Every structure is written in structure tokens, then in C-alpha cells.
Amino acid sequence: MAKKIIHTPNAPAPIGPYNQAVLINGTLYTSGQIAIDPNTGDLVQDSIEIETKQVMENMKAVLAAANMTFDHVVKTSIFISDMNNFSKINAVYSEYFNDDNAPARETVEVANLPKFVNVEISMIAIENAVS
Numbered sequence: 001m002a003k004k005i006i007h008t009p010n011a012p013a014p015i016g017p018y019n020q021a022v023l024i025n026g027t028l029y030t031s032g033q034i035a036i037d038p039n040t041g042d043l044v045q046d047s048i049e050i051e052t053k054q055v056m057e058n059m060k061a062v063l064a065a066a067n068m069t070f071d072h073v074v075k076t077s078i079f080i081s082d083m084n085n086f087s088k089i090n091a092v093y094s095e096y097f098n099d100d101n102a103p104a105r106e107t108v109e110v111a112n113l114p115k116f117v118n119v120e121i122s123m124i125a126i127e128n129a130v131s
Contacts (some may be wrong), residue, residue, distance in 0.1 A: 033058040034117045061126060067127075
């Protein structure tokens with residue numbers, strides 16, 4: 001099966017030579033999303049909670065473009081610039097996942113992220129992960 005490029009205007013356009021997501025053999029690999037408002041192109045950084053919510057809403061749009069939801073997600077990677085923000089990021093993240101459908105995950109503190117944001121999240125989702 002050939003790979004299918006996933007693109008939606010409801011999430012920020014890539015800022016480099018990559019795509020929002022790639023679907024192959026029923027598995028969706030998303031690029032990392034940061035808190036860019038897809039309507040304005042502006043960074044949303046009023047607070048770490050608002051920034052994280054924008055990231056998750058961007059990811060929701062990418063998943064929807066592939067006819068998937070957060071229930072299809074089996075793995076997430078969270079990159080943060082300050083581990084002191086972990087609990088605040090986690091609180092927002094938990095609004096999208098619960099104990100019954102939470103994917104595997106790692107959270108890693110990094111020195112810098114694109115556009116010097118505070119959080120970036122990527123996901124792997126599987127079409128038949130939901131019955």
C-alpha cells in the first residue's frame with residue numbers, strides 16, 4: 001500500500017519539508033504539533049495550559065483529516081522545554097485521554113523546540129484500534 005499524505009487547513013501548515021501526517025497500512029504517523037493557530041498563523045502562548053490546548057486541538061484536526069479520533073492513538077511523544085510544566089501540560093492532555101483509552105507515552109524535556117515554544121506533541125494512531 002502506498003503512503004497517503006494527510007493535510008488539513010484546520011491545523012497549521014508545515015514550516016519545513018514535512019507533512020502534517022502520513023498514513024500507511026492503517027497506521028497514522030503525525031508530525032509534531034506546536035501551538036500555532038491555523039486561522040491566524042500566530043503562536044498561542046498566553047499560558048502553558050492554553051498553549052497545550054492549542055497543540056491538542058491541532059492534533060485533533062490532523063486526526064480528523066485521517067478519519068480518526070484520540071481513541072485511535074496508541075502512542076504519543078511529548079517534548080517540553082521545562083519539566084516544571086509537566087503537571088499543567090498533563091492536566092490539559094488528560095482532557096483528551098482517560099485511563100481507559102490513554103496511549104503509551106513519553107515526555108521528554110529538551111533544550112529548545114521550533115519557534116521556541118514550550119510544548120510539542122506527536123502521535124501514532126491505528127485505524128483499527130477502535131472497534
